[in-house]
Amino acid sequence: MGGSGAHAMSRVHDVGGRFGDGPVVPEAEEGKFHADWHPRALAVTLACGTLGLWNLDLSRHRREGLAPSDYVRFTYYEKWLAALAGRPAGNARKGA
Amino acid sequence: MQALDNAPVCAQGSDMPHDHDHDHPHALLPSEPALRVKALETLLVGKGLVDPAALDEIIDTYENRIGPKNGAHVVARAWSDPAFRAALLEDADPVLAEMGYFGRQGEHMVVVENTDAVHNMVVCTLCSCYPWPLLGIPPGWYKSDAYRARVVREPRKVLAEFGVRLPDETAVRVWDSTAEVRYLVLPMRPAGTDAMDAEALQALVTRDSMIGCGVLA
Numbered sequence: 001m002g003g004s005g006a007h008a009m010s011r012v013h014d015v016g017g018r019f020g021d022g023p024v025v026p027e028a029e030e031g032k033f034h035a036d037w038h039p040r041a042l043a044v045t046l047a048c049g050t051l052g053l054w055n056l057d058l059s060r061h062r063r064e065g066l067a068p069s070d071y072v073r074f075t076y077y078e079k080w081l082a083a084l085a086g087r088p089a090g091n092a093r094k095g096a
Numbered sequence: 097m098q099a100l101d102n103a104p105v106c107a108q109g110s111d112m113p114h115d116h117d118h119d120h121p122h123a124l125l126p127s128e129p130a131l132r133v134k135a136l137e138t139l140l141v142g143k144g145l146v147d148p149a150a151l152d153e154i155i156d157t158y159e160n161r162i163g164p165k166n167g168a169h170v171v172a173r174a175w176s177d178p179a180f181r182a183a184l185l186e187d188a189d190p191v192l193a194e195m196g197y198f199g200r201q202g203e204h205m206v207v208v209e210n211t212d213a214v215h216n217m218v219v220c221t222l223c224s225c226y227p228w229p230l231l232g233i234p235p236g237w238y239k240s241d242a243y244r245a246r247v248v249r250e251p252r253k254v255l256a257e258f259g260v261r262l263p264d265e266t267a268v269r270v271w272d273s274t275a276e277v278r279y280l281v282l283p284m285r286p287a288g289t290d291a292m293d294a295e296a297l298q299a300l301v302t303r304d305s306m307i308g309c310g311v312l313a
Contacts, residue, residue: 013223018241019249025236047154
């Protein structure tokens, strides 16, 4: 829980304890990626880390700063890409 | 962080077009993720910032070289060697570093031991923090909303979805990972394995048992 003082509202990524989600679906240990582009997204993101242009803190900050409407509709690696490309928060869907 | 890789929360899958406006600077990148990652890769390689061979190396590492076998190696050794087990539970980092398990997304490790009295589970409620050097990249369910939201509220129900039922007298402790601190569960050694050597023991250890979502029989 990040905030201090009066900031008791949670943000979209802070889902711990939330009600309304469905069952957890276990999966086999094989099959680490679920689409051909997922390992590419992982590799591009990690490679940018080695450039010194990108690190874990920045990636967390960017992913958690995605507009809530994007956060909920993006899949996992879509969030990674959106964070890496630096989509500014709140700029995703005008009037949505 | 959020949806299963292959199951977006909204009906809008990765094979369907997104409908948001493209009048911001990132409209330069296509919204379809497969094309988007290709464009990013082309851009970075074209600028000489990233070597394509380095990308292939990263993919090979996480597809083939780093995975739950590493964690199983540690668990089997802990079961076989009491001094090692004690050191691992006391301060995992130096012990793991000695075995060659350190680095990206596993810089500060804490190992928590399951007993008859306490069953430990690991989550990252805020995203998907996970001990990469020991377990590889996390499974889809670990990154899912459902797991992140529910395991801290109703861990026994979540365990049931993995087919695990604990005795009522066993307490459940859920550890919420941070960007810095990552957890590995040391599962209980199955009964009847006294005669097994470390290699045979290692083969018994599942990924889910080291996250606390499985028990070993």
